[in-house]
Amino acid sequence: MINDENSFQILPESFYRRPTLTLAKELLGKILVHETEEGISSGVIVETEAYLGAVDRAAHSYGYRRTKRTEIMYHQAGLIYTYRMHTHCLLNIVSGEVGEPEAVLIRAVEPYTGIDLMKQKRPVNKMQNLTSGPGKLTKALGITMQAYGERIYKQPLYIAEGITVDDILTGPRIGIPNTGEARDFPYRFWVAGNSFVSR
Numbered sequence: 001m002i003n004d005e006n007s008f009q010i011l012p013e014s015f016y017r018r019p020t021l022t023l024a025k026e027l028l029g030k031i032l033v034h035e036t037e038e039g040i041s042s043g044v045i046v047e048t049e050a051y052l053g054a055v056d057r058a059a060h061s062y063g064y065r066r067t068k069r070t071e072i073m074y075h076q077a078g079l080i081y082t083y084r085m086h087t088h089c090l091l092n093i094v095s096g097e098v099g100e101p102e103a104v105l106i107r108a109v110e111p112y113t114g115i116d117l118m119k120q121k122r123p124v125n126k127m128q129n130l131t132s133g134p135g136k137l138t139k140a141l142g143i144t145m146q147a148y149g150e151r152i153y154k155q156p157l158y159i160a161e162g163i164t165v166d167d168i169l170t171g172p173r174i175g176i177p178n179t180g181e182a183r184d185f186p187y188r189f190w191v192a193g194n195s196f197v198s199r
Contacts, residue, residue, distance in 0.1 A: 043109025088135025
């Protein structure tokens with residue numbers, strides 16, 4: 001059972017110190033929360049995507065590529081890696097060992113609290129479209145590039161305890177052409193049957 005929005009139980013830093021593929025699965029069902037001046041909004045994580053750094057052609061840090069953008073990926077697990085794709089800000093959680101640049105992309109959430117606030121930030125006709133994609137959820141939750149390098153286990157942007165998810169599906173990642181064999185790696189995880197999983 002999820003607690004009410006005033007008593008979110010923030011996951012500790014230690015939660016993120018696990019293998020990246022394991023973390024990607026275990027983030028499902030947890031609650032992504034953003035506290036802003038306008039109020040609190042949150043969503044249950046229903047889809048993630050793992051990126052295995054140096055050995056993963058689809059990762060920004062493939063072959064230990066180290067740039068201003070990827071620098072945070074070389075730090076400890078539990079830090080926030082945001083980057084811009086087209087006009088969207090995408091939210092990733094740094095994972096793996098220090099020096100091994102791995103991360104988990106939060107791909108979709110199911111709106112939980114502060115839904116009216118989310119709709120103000122991202123007006124939609126169909127509720128299903130509110131947070132069913134990595135760029136959609138950051139806009140709805142008001143997450144911007146400013147979160148880069150912050151800790152995902154500290155306010156105002158954090159992940160909290162949620163619900164237990166038993167039925168998890170896995171398959172290839174989405175939207176990463178030109179990445180050779182990496183585009184077929186089964187590193188995307190989602191809650192079976194959830195209508196907010198990205199299409």
